[in-house]
Amino acid sequence: MADETENAAGPRSFLTCATEVARLMDVEDVADLAAKPDNPARHLAHAVRKPLLERASLPEELFAPLMAASVYDPDPSFCLWFVEPAVYAFGRRRVAEALLDYLRDGTDAERAGAERAWYWTHAPLRRGRSAAYESGTVRDPALDRLGDIADAWLEASLRVLVETADLQLIWRLARSLPDSRSAYPPALRELLETTIASARVHSDPYIKDWAAAMDRDRS
DSSP: OOOSOOOOOTTOOHHHHHHHHHHHTTOTTHHHHHTOSSOHHHHHHHHHHHHHHHOSOOOGGGHHHHHHHHHHOOOTTTTHHHHHHHHHHHOHHHHHHHHHHHHHHSOHHHHHHHHHHHGGGGSOOOBTTBGGGOTTOOOOGGGGOOTHHHHHHHHHHHHHHHHOOOHHHHHHHHHHSOSSGGGSOGGGHHHHHHHHHHHHTOSSHHHHHHHHHHHHHHO
């Protein structure tokens, strides 16, 4: 089922993003797929799903369109079709950095899409799943090391939580943020307390519940 935040921002849409990926992957009949009356973007996504995993490497020009498609895909399950091949080909860290940029600087719709896609950056890599990671392949661990990026994601999530007026985005972030203080690095403790204080007096009960859970964790 598609996620609630299905609206796209500006002139870009899931269809335009999926069309661009399909074009760069030299998919046949792109125009015909894009003209289908029933969810053409999903037809295009399905057309590139297997080819993306079958290539041992992906061209640099495909990275940004893959990230855009993963963010604009309204379905929190199917956006994996774009995130997964990007992780195998370009590395978990680079994918996470791109999604972090969307969370920091994107529209609310893009931020919600980045949060949906972020979940899949943590999916385990499996040898043989992609031609970019076959048996016997030596993979640089630095490609997949999140570390400071994960902390930066927490920081951006806390800031967006109290800045945005988009309730759907607020609910998504409140569901995804840890409700234990120990899950946050020491460098974020001051920001965390400020965010909790703002959440306690927020007009939406969902974010108030998150603040209450954080307060219970301290007691």
